[in-house]
Amino acid sequence: MPQQIFKMTDKGIYIPGADIYIDPWKPVKRSIITHAHSDHAHTGNENYLSHHITKPILKYRLGENINCTSVEYGEAFFINGIKFSLHPAGHIPGSAQIRIEENGNVLVVSGDYKLENDFVSGIFEPVKCNTFISESTFGLPVFKWKNQTEILEEINIWWKNNIDQNKTSVLCGYALGKAQRLLKNIDTGIGKIFAHGAVFNMNEILRNAGVEIPSAEKISSELNKEDYKNALILAPPSVIGNRWLNKFNPYSIGYCSGWMQIRGNKRRQAVDRGFVVSDHADWDQLNKAIKLTGAETIYITHGFTSSYVKWLNENGFDAHELETEFAGEAITDDEEKENISV
Amino acid sequence: MRLFAALLSNLDLTNKTNERIEVILQYFNSATDIDKLWTIYILSGNKIKRQFTSTQLRTWAIELSGLPQWLFEESYQSVGDLSETIALLLPKNNTHSNYTLHEWVQKIEFASKLDEPQRKEFLSNAWNQLDAGERFAFNKLITGGFRIGVSQKTIINAISIFTNISANILAHRITGKWHPTTISFHELIFEDRIHTDISQPYPFFLAYPIENDVAELGEAIEWQTEWKWDGIRGQMIKRKNELFIWSRGEELVTEKFPEFQLIKNILPDGIVLDGEILCYTDNHPLPFQILQTRIGRKNVTSKILKEAPVIFMIYDMMEFNGEDIREKTLSHRRSLLNQLQIHKPLLLSKEIQFDTWGDLTVIRERSRENFSEGIMLKRKSSNYQVGRKKGDWWKWKVDPYSIDAVLVYAQKGHGRRANLYTDYTFAAWNNENKLVVFTKAYSGLTDKEIQEVDAFIRKNTLEKFGPVRTVTPQLVFEIGFEGIALSSRHKSGVALRFPRILRWRKDKKIEEANTLADLKILLDIDK
Numbered sequence: 001m002p003q004q005i006f007k008m009t010d011k012g013i014y015i016p017g018a019d020i021y022i023d024p025w026k027p028v029k030r031s032i033i034t035h036a037h038s039d040h041a042h043t044g045n046e047n048y049l050s051h052h053i054t055k056p057i058l059k060y061r062l063g064e065n066i067n068c069t070s071v072e073y074g075e076a077f078f079i080n081g082i083k084f085s086l087h088p089a090g091h092i093p094g095s096a097q098i099r100i101e102e103n104g105n106v107l108v109v110s111g112d113y114k115l116e117n118d119f120v121s122g123i124f125e126p127v128k129c130n131t132f133i134s135e136s137t138f139g140l141p142v143f144k145w146k147n148q149t150e151i152l153e154e155i156n157i158w159w160k161n162n163i164d165q166n167k168t169s170v171l172c173g174y175a176l177g178k179a180q181r182l183l184k185n186i187d188t189g190i191g192k193i194f195a196h197g198a199v200f201n202m203n204e205i206l207r208n209a210g211v212e213i214p215s216a217e218k219i220s221s222e223l224n225k226e227d228y229k230n231a232l233i234l235a236p237p238s239v240i241g242n243r244w245l246n247k248f249n250p251y252s253i254g255y256c257s258g259w260m261q262i263r264g265n266k267r268r269q270a271v272d273r274g275f276v277v278s279d280h281a282d283w284d285q286l287n288k289a290i291k292l293t294g295a296e297t298i299y300i301t302h303g304f305t306s307s308y309v310k311w312l313n314e315n316g317f318d319a320h321e322l323e324t325e326f327a328g329e330a331i332t333d334d335e336e337k338e339n340i341s342v
Numbered sequence: 343m344r345l346f347a348a349l350l351s352n353l354d355l356t357n358k359t360n361e362r363i364e365v366i367l368q369y370f371n372s373a374t375d376i377d378k379l380w381t382i383y384i385l386s387g388n389k390i391k392r393q394f395t396s397t398q399l400r401t402w403a404i405e406l407s408g409l410p411q412w413l414f415e416e417s418y419q420s421v422g423d424l425s426e427t428i429a430l431l432l433p434k435n436n437t438h439s440n441y442t443l444h445e446w447v448q449k450i451e452f453a454s455k456l457d458e459p460q461r462k463e464f465l466s467n468a469w470n471q472l473d474a475g476e477r478f479a480f481n482k483l484i485t486g487g488f489r490i491g492v493s494q495k496t497i498i499n500a501i502s503i504f505t506n507i508s509a510n511i512l513a514h515r516i517t518g519k520w521h522p523t524t525i526s527f528h529e530l531i532f533e534d535r536i537h538t539d540i541s542q543p544y545p546f547f548l549a550y551p552i553e554n555d556v557a558e559l560g561e562a563i564e565w566q567t568e569w570k571w572d573g574i575r576g577q578m579i580k581r582k583n584e585l586f587i588w589s590r591g592e593e594l595v596t597e598k599f600p601e602f603q604l605i606k607n608i609l610p611d612g613i614v615l616d617g618e619i620l621c622y623t624d625n626h627p628l629p630f631q632i633l634q635t636r637i638g639r640k641n642v643t644s645k646i647l648k649e650a651p652v653i654f655m656i657y658d659m660m661e662f663n664g665e666d667i668r669e670k671t672l673s674h675r676r677s678l679l680n681q682l683q684i685h686k687p688l689l690l691s692k693e694i695q696f697d698t699w700g701d702l703t704v705i706r707e708r709s710r711e712n713f714s715e716g717i718m719l720k721r722k723s724s725n726y727q728v729g730r731k732k733g734d735w736w737k738w739k740v741d742p743y744s745i746d747a748v749l750v751y752a753q754k755g756h757g758r759r760a761n762l763y764t765d766y767t768f769a770a771w772n773n774e775n776k777l778v779v780f781t782k783a784y785s786g787l788t789d790k791e792i793q794e795v796d797a798f799i800r801k802n803t804l805e806k807f808g809p810v811r812t813v814t815p816q817l818v819f820e821i822g823f824e825g826i827a828l829s830s831r832h833k834s835g836v837a838l839r840f841p842r843i844l845r846w847r848k849d850k851k852i853e854e855a856n857t858l859a860d861l862k863i864l865l866d867i868d869k
Contacts, residue, residue, distance in 0.1 A: 140413075140416060140417050140420055141407070141409055141413065141417060141430075141431055142417045142420065142421055142427060142430040142431060144430075259761070261430070262420070262421055262422075262426070262761070263354060263423065263426055263478075264421070264422050264423070264761070265761060266354065267354065267357075268789070272355065272356060273355060304416070304420070307412075307413065307416040310412070310413075311410075311413060314410065
């Protein structure tokens, strides 16, 4: 049995051979960040390393003066003789799986990922390894996504119906990742698209980093009700139930999340429509991804951890639970804490 | 099934009453009369006869899904609804049928003639011809569990717009016992059945809790006040020398209360009384639990008749001499009641005499001594209305009992709270300084608080027993309840009535929570 490349500590996933942490949740000296969502990218580390696209987001969210190095996908670098490289995870723009090779033994820390191409997040690359660390946010067989075209068509139809009823459409999803994915794939011919400040700022950062996304005008106090008529507003979920929405009256509000697959979750949210759009792998994708890595040992972090581990073990994998502080896709909005008065 | 499934999912899309009415109207506009009839029947809370057990559904769904049983159960835990879980876990259908709602109902009912392997085949075939949304609707049909949150009022208002018949008339027409196989949509909606269906009850008039100071109700003299009793609201009907008892849940419960047949000969014919069914001895009502236990029993034995005898406490009268008198004033209806010969097991709800609102406030404080849960206020000039209406009937309950308790177990909720820990079990201190579980309580927290407690539970789980987690005793909640009774079934020795969380006592440490001894003091008051 080859020696374990990583060790779990109270700060996060640690690579002793290189003295570096991956997505640590307490301040450390050196860190590699899989992607810039707040449960993976914490403040206070002396050094950050990430993909090129993630770097400006980290600077925006954690402070302009953080010490951050960035690399391209597939570009190998060595720390203490251990070989590292980043590979597309398909989760959000800049998201990466971290491949770590020590003495011919390969570990992949996948962060969060999905297999479907969403045209903004890069295409998930199966990376052969001995040990694979995976999430399981949607690790139950009730979670099976329709393909993106089909869901986006539902959203397009909803938008058109709202126009027929003289309502503004407010579409909610994480400001980082989901909002750009929606913007990229929605039918921009239907009407004008506006962005909440948090979404607008993220669009700017990603566009500057080379991600191609259509433009969306920023919501501002200079615009009046007439301007928003028939329009689609992209906003973070934190606006749900907030007075900020009043200026769009009458409006219909939609919420994009994998949790919307379950009727109960849909009804829990004070929204008119729930769309099943997730940036995480569904049940089939998780199983497929794990199979493609060829890994003999699997560690499962956040999500339906214990049942998914049991499932893997029953299917011939050597799978274990890994206790982390990652949150995955929150049912409600823990992720985005932007100032919504923007 | 496509239309019916779309109706259900469209109803799910909105929680605004007007939009829901619009959705039902859309359905009425495209569905056939017979399907409309079935839909009204089902949305009104009626069920079609159950042909499949949950175990059969589970077993066959698990087999078709190819998943291990434990994973199916885990999924069910997370989804919180069996019909939905099955709809999500079955493989995609590869054909599609165009049978509509009533055709499926016929087929389901035909299953009673099938043996087990044939039933299994029927169900597998059915699932294979329905898409996910239709499967959900179909599963709800065969399990009889429609809780889609459409009130009777909404359905009636939709039919009212559709047919141009007033909602009050419709409410009466669709109340009571009818079945889609013996009546047509036209007969149900456009004709009065009172002459053909002698058991037909009236819709109940229900009170709202009083919101403001009672003094704002105007002159005390304009109001009739009575004690509010905690039993089962019921309707007693005698027509053509037959006696019927309906519960508020629109269930015919005549058989459950053979005592009432004794007064059949005393009551005049053509009469409908509104009242409360109560277990009653020695001139006072017994705790609700006793009535509840009695109802739960399959057979009414002589032992039950002796230990838990019931009475019917009359509140009001809706029909007299075969004539609907709901449009008459309460004073008038009351004067008719006063002329009635009343013998046990009938009792007339007494009017409370009082001169000023101040007096009534003092009287209300004595509710519990009178075995009552508060006071009812009814405007003397009011007619007998339909459903829950503000203005003429108010309930003024005494404040609930309350006790501070410690959260010790948690379980995930069902339905809309299936992913959150929302079902809590609470403990109080015994005299050996140990926490003893004494009640469960659900609602009462805001969504935000629920999320906070959920996060606490996830971080402070001591052990997992199946779906239940034991939690580090740290959080204190104020639990409110309406009554308390001795119970041999509970470790604590007491059972609470309507326990619910009043608020989260973030200011209290667990040492400050109440004791079982405190609870037992309440037991003496609440007799």
